[in-house]
Amino acid sequence: MTTSRLGFLGIGLAMTIAGWSANRELTTSRPSSDFSSVPKLMHACLITNNVNQLVEFYELILMLKAQKSGEDYAEFRTTVGVLALFSATAQEKYIPGSANAAKNESVILEFEVSDVDEEYARLQRLVKTWVKPPTTQPWGTRSIYFRDPDGNLVDFYASPKAQ
Numbered sequence: 001m002t003t004s005r006l007g008f009l010g011i012g013l014a015m016t017i018a019g020w021s022a023n024r025e026l027t028t029s030r031p032s033s034d035f036s037s038v039p040k041l042m043h044a045c046l047i048t049n050n051v052n053q054l055v056e057f058y059e060l061i062l063m064l065k066a067q068k069s070g071e072d073y074a075e076f077r078t079t080v081g082v083l084a085l086f087s088a089t090a091q092e093k094y095i096p097g098s099a100n101a102a103k104n105e106s107v108i109l110e111f112e113v114s115d116v117d118e119e120y121a122r123l124q125r126l127v128k129t130w131v132k133p134p135t136t137q138p139w140g141t142r143s144i145y146f147r148d149p150d151g152n153l154v155d156f157y158a159s160p161k162a163q
Helices: 013-022 024-028 051-062 088-094 116-123
Strands: 043-048 067-069 073-077 082-087 108-112 129-136 142-147 153-158
Touching: 043 051, 043 088, 051 073, 051 082, 082 088, 116 129, 116 142, 116 153
Parallel strands: 043 082, 108 153
Antiparallel strands: 067 073, 073 082, 129 142, 142 153
16 A cells, blocks of 8 residues: 555544534635635644654554654654654643543544555554454445554544445
């Protein structure tokens, strides 16, 4: 799989879309073709106690080399967004009390891939905690769900047309 096959980093995309739909004042106050002033989700950052462990994990599953900035920060640039990893110690130094490492229980990191079953076979030796094997979801996507070493939930999915 090439890096171009990795797609949208969709953290909270469904929640964002639902929020836009629920608040029509936001969605109807601008022309449907004018999204120049809409905030764009460009980065998602995981706070961790072990940057190197997560770098090793994500380099293997994403097949991308991390771009590191010192020992406290690394990022993976996908074709659309960036997954960043930041040390809990540095986070506490810069924004005290703002985050707890490895405590995520509500966000899913979603990566679009071209073939979920192929990825499932490839990831068998890399992933320790599987949440859900390849499954076609009621909304039509095919997904696998697993956890990274910090317990963050990851979804590799393919849209119906990509299968």
